[in-house]
Amino acid sequence: MYRLLIADDEPLVKERLTKTIPWKDFGITQVLTAADGKEALDLALEHSIDVIITDIRMPIMNGIELLETLAKGSCKAKVILISGYADFQYAQKALRLGAIDYVMKPVIADELIKIVLRITEMIKQEREDQQKLHFANQQIHENLDVLRKEFFWNTILGRINTEDEFYRQATDLQLSIRNLPCLYFEFTFIKKRPTESTAYVLLLRSTIEALSEQISDRDIKCYCFSVEHDIISGLLFTRKDISYLSHRMDDVLIHIRHILNTISHYSFQLYMSSVYTSPTHLQLAREEVLCLKRKNNSFNYGMDTHVPPEEYSLNYYRPDNIDSLTYAIIHGSIAETTQWVNHTLLNLPSGCVQYDLRMTAFSIINSVIEHLIEYGASPQESFSQLTIVLFTNLDKIQDIPTFRNFLNAILNVIISDVRMDNPDTRSSTITGILEYTKKHFRESITSKTVAEAFYFNPSYFSKLFKNEVGIHFTKYLTNLRLEDAKKALENTNDKIANIARATGYEDIQYFVKLFKNHTGLTPSQYRESKRLNIG
Template identity: 30%
Template sequence: MYTLLVVDDEKWVRQGLSLTIDWMAEGIELIGEAEDGEEALHRIQMDSPDIIITDIKMPRMDGLELIEALRNQQKKAHVIIISGYNDFHYAQKALKYGAYDYVLKPIEETALLEVVRRCVGDLEQENKRHLHLKEMSGRIRESLPLARQHFLEMLLLGRTTDTIGDQEARWQTLNMALNPDCLTVLTVKIHHWGSRAECERDRSLIRFALGNIAEEISMNWGQAVACPLDNNADTELAVLFSHGISAYDKVSCINDAFSNGMIALVHAAKHYLGITISIGISNAGNMMKLAQCFEEALNACSFAFYDGFGKVYDSARLPIIENKLHAYNGPDGSWETRLNQAMRLGDNRAIHELAGQLIEHLQSAREQSSPLNVSRGLRVLLQSVVKKWEAAHPFMKAPGIDIFNETILNKDFTLAQLREELPVVLLQCACESRGTGNHKRIVELGMHYSHLHYMKGITMNDVAEHLCLNPSYFSKVFHEEVGETYSKYLIRLRMDKAKQLLKTSTLKVYEIAEKVGYTDFRHFSKTFKEIEGLTPGKYRDLGI
């Protein structure tokens, strides 16, 4: 099943494309509509449709600009252009920009379906080629030395389905230079990538180089095998270390020396690669417990959130948290609501207080759970705050969110850094809210929400809840700014939509009532007559 987004500034065109064609029968799911390129780009970033049908000329961002933006962001989608005869040269230009094809207005269903079906066929061929390449890549991965890395990665992540006997045999076959009965896992987290990591390929090379340095330094105490992890959110590199000594007292001494010596890896990473790292070290275990050791090392390394980057954190020297690893999921949802409300209202005092309370909450959570779970939960909260803020500003570019992404979401931070930077970016967002006029912005957002949902029987309380505002406060602000109550505004909005449908559609009156949010047909007719002075049927007959 492929996904489709329809983009056109004319509602009747969007509805026509959405309702007149049985997209499901074509193996396509219609995931939404957009009025122009800017709204479409926002939807594309969230849903990544396979096919986009877009008009060539639209306000704010037209079809050509949309195609160019997709190309700049490296978004893969097949774009079908809708073009009038007068816009034919635009269509030719769109094909040069990378559009899949174009369909001339007025749109004929057969012509459009011909292009769409050809597009689906090409998508299927692309998917087959991608699957073939993926299978070939899998076979190559099984060759040495990549087979070692793949095997270790499965063990560390607990994803192997092999029996114990099969794992031991594979360990021997891959000629692992480690004692499988005495293993320690290191995780290395890169916090600051320096100036050399311009793309993901550069980062992969840095991980590989860092692994080589780790193996070389570890030779002073035993044997080590590095396993770069390109797609792990919590760490960039795992290192398996084995000293090969079985006597417990000697093991303890070597582990202490090894832990102290790993600070040399921190310095080497800074000196040779220009990166800042922290290291987590697990307790000793065997091959069967590698996933547990890996989790221990991740949790040890996560103490950098509280105690700072550029250090070595050894599980043996840290508080015992084994019973608390999954007891905490981060700040609850009330923080998100309160932060967004304070930002929307531009309440500097509330922002300072909430930011301070959040930091204290995170500080106290250190005694309750692993810092890894605390920082993961915090990330989820901050990402949700950003998404809600962006959703509340659909027609406004918000530099504050760019700063938020740059200084908070797109980089690692310690609790001390968060204490300094979080209030700053929250206040920037609040400043933007005030810059648009606080009360005026509230009314703008309320009207925008009403236009999107008037057909669902919404009430003032629904709008106030969406804006995280007290209903009485929203009612007061709306009346002051607009000069009428929200309920009268909503009725007027619904009646305007009803009149439009009475003029332009063949829908029955009771169907129109449902379309504009009335479940009771009689109540709709009565309200319509009170406002317009005649019934809906008479209004249609007179052609007013």
């Protein structure tokens, strides 16, 4: 329901507010605490906090600074200020900055509860409004997508009779395509896949969406749609001149052909029209393609064919032992999937370039998803967006090591989706996260960046980490860094600033305050105390 954060540097105040009020009775399912504003900020961002109760006067970052920082960021938490009489002017400033209310010290529980209930009712209403808005936008987007495809198909079939009518409908559908050069293409699969294959239909739909997204850029816009299960039709528009679209076609077509190869498992033919000066000529473009099909002139683009760019070696690898990988995933064996990936690396063709590695990874994951859906190992919904996620992350593959890391990470995510009820799977995942954090804690990592490294949703990652490790990730990371700083203070003569930076803290003042907050001593005092003990 709602998450609450209590920020105060007085332990007794935090304990009283946390333990004496039955927060669950008021819809609060999670209560976190922080000793200063900076810790509160980190926790609020990490856990998507709904309500923050914060003292005004705190070390490192006070309540007003916390409120100002929250107002500038993405966190939408509602804030209640705890104020002493002398802080009344600060409380007024806090209200101007967006705080919902304030309570005077000593805090009266009933008064605080009333404010929290008022806030949770506000949040409930906001969520309902957002849900309605999201649903409305989703319906508009889905309907717009369907209407656009219907519009293009009607144009291609010659059902829109005048240029004025064409541009009127295009404007209504928010299509800025007036006088843009364009062409029409079709991919026809030579052997149909069974239409009853739910997995194939799902992958085809996801791939069509991904094609439209991935091929489109600032200068080219692609619209793909499937009229029949064995045909994918598409339109390409450019904001530049005809020569630019002709020049880019080799790149675009090789990209499309490789992507379709990864899901089809069957050969296909490509037919493409010439580039036309205006989208009002799309009917002619399709007639040209139909003529090419009658003559069986596949891969005839209607223009001069150019040699494919050197960066595409057309040499990607499609493993034939996907069944063994699927079996390992279903049984939650990360060791076996890792072994499978290593074996695959040994069998990669010589001369593989960056693009080949990306298409190999995409081919493997798509095959795995299709197998898992057909085996009923996991609901289709859990994989419905993974194809598009793959596209958006493929650029992380630069060479063999990044190929290995990418493939292992994605396979681990799939294992988590399929077998997250298996304690061994969770344990292996957390072990990897802990090892990664220990290796990189000196860098500017956060809960969000670590979640992304393991392809987890940040909120889900935070919940999983807390459940498995027993403390929040932010606290775990802080403990790692401060323990490392202690060792450096004890065993070296490095400057405090250098030690701070070496343990992941660029803000030296923040490091000193944080260190003192956790140890009771400044870094200099801590170093001196250890040397006195040795002496």
